[in-house]
Each structure stands twice: as C-alpha cells, then as structure tokens.
Amino acid sequence: MVDTSSELPSDATSALLVYITTVTPTTDSSKAIETYLKDKADPHYRDEAGASLLHLLAAKGNRAGVTAILRAGAQWNAVDKAGKSVGEYAREAGHEELYQYLVQEGVRTEFLLMALGASSTDAYEMDEGVEGEDEINEEDSKASQEGEPEEPESYTAPSSEDVTVAPAGPASAHPSNADYLSRRLTFSQGRLLDSDANAVMMGWEAPLMELHAAVISPRPGLSVLNVGFGLGLIDTYLQSHQPASHTIIEAHPDVYAKMIEDGWNKKPGVRILFGRWQDVLSDLEVYDGIFFDTFGEYYDDLKQFHEHLPNLLMHDGIYSYFNGLAGTNSFFHDVACGLAEADLEEMGIHTTFKEVVMDDLGDETWKGIKRAYWSLPLYRLPVCTFE
Ligand SMILES: C[S@@+](CC[C@H](N)C(=O)[O-])C[C@H]1O[C@@H](n2cnc3c(N)ncnc32)[C@H](O)[C@@H]1O
Structure with missing residues (x-):
C-alpha cells in the first residue's frame, strides 16, 4: 500500500481543490466539477489529513458537488486519518440537510450492493465487538463495487491502534462466529x-x-x-x-x-x-x-x-x-x-x-x-x- 498523501496534486486537481474550497456552491457546481474531472483531476485525491474531495465538499455544504463526485466514483463511506466520516464533516459544518442526503446515499449504495451480493456491510459488527470493526470497510467497498480487490489510491488507512474510530480491516481478518x-x-x-x-x-x-x-x-x-x-x-x-x-x-x-x-x-x-x-x-x-x-x-x-x-x-x-x-x-x-x-x-x-x-x-x-x-x-x- 503506497501512501501518496504528501504528493503534490496535479494541476487539474489543484484547480479543483481551489474551486471546492473558495467558490460558493450553486447548482452549477456539479457541471464545473465534472469539467475538472474531465480535465483529469483526481476524484480520489486526499489531503494531508486524509480528507477526500467528498469530505471537503460535504464541509462546504456543496450538495451539487457531492452528487457529482459520488457519480465519479467517490466512496460515501470514506474516513479521514482521524476516522471522521463525510457525514460528520457535513454535520459539524451545520449542513444537516446534506448530512441526511449522505445517509440516504449510503443506504441506497449499500442496498444496491446487497442486492448484487457485493455489500461491504460485513464490517458492521452486530453488537459488542472487536476493535476497529464497526464501520463499513471503504477498501472492501470499493473492491466490491468494481468486482476485484484494489489498493487504496492515495491514503494509507491508520491502524486500529492509531485511532479510536478506524476503518475496518479486511472482513477475513474478523474473528468468525x-x-x-x-x-x-x-x-x-x-x-x-x-x-x-x-x-x-x-x-x-x-x-x-x-x-x-x-x-x-x-x-x-x-x-x-x-x-x-x-x-x-x-x-x-x-x-x-x-x-x-x-x-x-x-x-x-x-x-x-x-x-x-x-x-x-x-x-x-x-x-x-x-x-x-x-x-x-x-x-x-x-x-x-x-x-x-x-x-x-x-x-x-x-x-x-x-x-x-x-x-x-x-x-x-x-x-x-x-x-x-x-x-x-x-x-x-x-x-x-x-x-x-x-x-x-x-x-x-x-x-x-x-x-x-x-x-x-x-x-x-x-x-x-x-x-x-x-x-x-x-x-x-x-x-x-x-x-
Ligand atoms: C450480546 S449477548 C446477548 C445479551 C442478551 N440480550 C442479554 O440481555 O443479556 C449475545 C449472546 O449471543 C450468543 N450467540 C452468539 N452467536 C450466536 C448464534 N449464532 N446463535 C445463537 N446464539 C449466539 C452469545 O454466546 C451470547 O450469549
């Protein structure tokens, strides 16, 4: 697994970052973001804190941008290096409606994956459980969606010792019933x-x-x-x-x-x-x-x-x-x-x-x-x- 989070983003990615962090969100944000992505901006970019573009858009309350980046393959269940989800970024910035939208997006995605027999929900421990296993596994999720295992792109997930709320390990590492x-x-x-x-x-x-x-x-x-x-x-x-x-x-x-x-x-x-x-x-x-x-x-x-x-x-x-x-x-x-x-x-x-x-x-x-x-x-x- 390669940690490229400290690498400088490409020009198109930098331009997209500037757009996300400085421009007031409008319904046109979706088209603008699609244009940056067509120009080869990296939809899986993570900043130094491990925040994905989806995290940044959620914090800005940019609903159209959130929709565009999800459509481009961003993971609804990504967490930053401190284990914070995109929902928490939206809620903490006061965007409650967007929080609910992200919840619905998570439910919709997982429901579809379940129907396809490819859900990432085996990381949802039913109850009292084992360290670091209570979130959906973003790596598993991506692999499931694309049908084959894949390395995370620009982010090394912290180990469960590093953070209290950590992305789960591979499902196979969970102790079985x-x-x-x-x-x-x-x-x-x-x-x-x-x-x-x-x-x-x-x-x-x-x-x-x-x-x-x-x-x-x-x-x-x-x-x-x-x-x-x-x-x-x-x-x-x-x-x-x-x-x-x-x-x-x-x-x-x-x-x-x-x-x-x-x-x-x-x-x-x-x-x-x-x-x-x-x-x-x-x-x-x-x-x-x-x-x-x-x-x-x-x-x-x-x-x-x-x-x-x-x-x-x-x-x-x-x-x-x-x-x-x-x-x-x-x-x-x-x-x-x-x-x-x-x-x-x-x-x-x-x-x-x-x-x-x-x-x-x-x-x-x-x-x-x-x-x-x-x-x-x-x-x-x-x-x-x-x-
Ligand atoms: C969280 S405890 C239940 C606590 C209970 N509700 C109470 O009020 O005390 C879970 C229990 O489920 C049992 N268990 C685990 N897997 C099981 C399974 N597949 N079928 C039946 N019981 C199981 C465990 O041994 C344990 O006693």
Whole structure:
C-alpha cells in the first residue's frame, strides 16, 4: 500500500481543490466539477489529513458537488486519518440537510450492493465487538463495487491502534462466529467477556433490555423467542412479563452451562435450544414477540435472520433487535439503521425507531475492555411489525 498523501496534486486537481474550497456552491457546481474531472483531476485525491474531495465538499455544504463526485466514483463511506466520516464533516459544518442526503446515499449504495451480493456491510459488527470493526470497510467497498480487490489510491488507512474510530480491516481478518464460540468466557462484575477481553454483554445495557422486553412482550400470556442469552438480562425481564412460552437460543457452551447452573431450564415456560440460531431453525415455532442479539456476527447474519421472520413471527407479532450497529459513529449508525429498515421493508415488515436518550457511559465502563462499542447519545430501539 503506497501512501501518496504528501504528493503534490496535479494541476487539474489543484484547480479543483481551489474551486471546492473558495467558490460558493450553486447548482452549477456539479457541471464545473465534472469539467475538472474531465480535465483529469483526481476524484480520489486526499489531503494531508486524509480528507477526500467528498469530505471537503460535504464541509462546504456543496450538495451539487457531492452528487457529482459520488457519480465519479467517490466512496460515501470514506474516513479521514482521524476516522471522521463525510457525514460528520457535513454535520459539524451545520449542513444537516446534506448530512441526511449522505445517509440516504449510503443506504441506497449499500442496498444496491446487497442486492448484487457485493455489500461491504460485513464490517458492521452486530453488537459488542472487536476493535476497529464497526464501520463499513471503504477498501472492501470499493473492491466490491468494481468486482476485484484494489489498493487504496492515495491514503494509507491508520491502524486500529492509531485511532479510536478506524476503518475496518479486511472482513477475513474478523474473528468468525465459530472463533468466538471456541473461546472461554468469564462472567464477572456484571460483564460477560471472552478470552480476548471483548465484551460479549455488559450490565449498562440492562435499561435497554428492559425496554426491548416491554416492546416484544407487552402483556402476559404471549409466546416469545430470544436469540442470544448473554447475561440473561432480557430473559429476566421477559420472565417478569409472564409469557405462556419463552424460547431461548444460545450457542456458547459456557453460557449454556451457566444457564443450567442458574436453573433457567426449570423456569416457567422456558425452552432452551442449545446451538447456533442458524442450526436450530427447524425447532422453532411461530411467536408473538422475537428479540435478536447475538455476538461475533455481522450485518449479513442479521439480514439472514430477518429473512426467516415471515415464518417465525405472528401476523400481529412484534420483532426487535439490539441496535448496536456501528455504535460509535452516528453517520455509519444512521446508514445501518436505514439499511436494516429498507431490508425489512422488502419483507413487508415496517420499522419504527423509539428514541432512547443515553447517558455518557464514561471511561470507567470500558476499563479492561478491548473496545468501547457504544458512544452515541441516542439509542434507536427498533419496533418491527408486519404492515
Ligand atoms: C450480546 S449477548 C446477548 C445479551 C442478551 N440480550 C442479554 O440481555 O443479556 C449475545 C449472546 O449471543 C450468543 N450467540 C452468539 N452467536 C450466536 C448464534 N449464532 N446463535 C445463537 N446464539 C449466539 C452469545 O454466546 C451470547 O450469549
């Protein structure tokens, strides 16, 4: 990988940079930028901070320019050397409308790539996760769009040690669900950690789990399914709602052993299916309420689970999932929410998001944990029903 970010831009690129940074944006910006690009300005130029032309246009609130540069192949999910996305550049400069436009652009691009089987979303960790993996991988994304692997053009991505929010490594470097399931786990001080100090589940999520339980099990006597036991937080809340039947799928042997030790197999209505959800689908029934929250899985796995919902959820049932996708970057998180919403809509399932204001979790929460996986001020709790 060659870092050419310190090289001087070509004349046409310099002229384009001057245009972007000094000219007041108008609807004509799009034509002007196309002309510079025809004159061989480099659409993949990065400045010394790693900001792409799209970042610079976003900061200027230049909507026509943003459209033109995206059309020329700029990546919507580029990050600068500090890990900042184009959405953050737009929002921080006060261009909220452009921020929303960029979110829609991200959703549209990823949705199309998904349809083509070429999405970059495997870097969206489902939940508590592994360092540096919660953003869409811009390198993967570009390679996917063009059908073959390609070196980044003018920018060496910082390593995950350099920045808190870093572009993800290649998907193949992510520990797989199978790797996670072979690691030993520790339950201590209201946390469930794996042997690599990744937080599988943490006590600070209890109030969210209480809300999820109330959403999928609003009255006694319902049949509910929870995928992923973890610390048993949501299952404890679900029990307090007195379901008629309460099915729990759990894949990790250490978690399963703890469930048995704590007597979960003897609780009212509880049926435990030990195994990966992918492997126990044929043992499932149809439920009034379903919740999904696994670990070491990615957006594609969530999407795959969603594809089974028409067979698992009653016509008037309610589904929800832990919405930790890209939970340390509001722009990528907003795109992930939009993508999940669009994918569910394809199956006739409508999503509304209940907004939950979050307290700052503080550094103490993350002590001894490999990666802080949540830092956003708002949690968007999905409430999904058939239309
Ligand atoms: C984040 S925790 C769930 C926390 C839970 N919502 C709670 O309230 O405590 C994720 C759980 O999913 C389990 N898991 C991971 N992959 C799974 C899979 N493919 N199928 C079923 N369970 C899985 C993990 O072992 C872990 O116990």
